[in-house]
Amino acid sequence: MTLKGIGKWTAEMMLIHSMERRDVVSWGDIxxxxxxxxxxxxxxxxxxxxxxxxxxxxxxxxxxxxxxxxISFE
Structure with a gap:
């Protein structure tokens, strides 16, 4: 399913924070x-x-x- 304005990074952040998936590490996250x-x-x-x-x-x-x-913000 595709939603306008929702890309891979947004979906991965939702998997981590909203759906509490255990194994998500996003290449798209700087x-x-x-x-x-x-x-x-x-x-x-x-x-x-x-x-x-x-x-x-x-x-x-x-x-x-x-x-x-x-770590990235230290």
Missing amino acids: AIRRGMMKLYGLDKLTKDQFEQYRLNYSPLGSVASIYLWE
């Missing part, structure tokens, strides 16, 4: 990517690196997302 880069001491983060880290967080990727958001 704060999550910034948190990963800070956590692992990276100057840049490729999609492949992101996917590898995301798999490491499974099945609790949503919990990791919350921590990555926090």
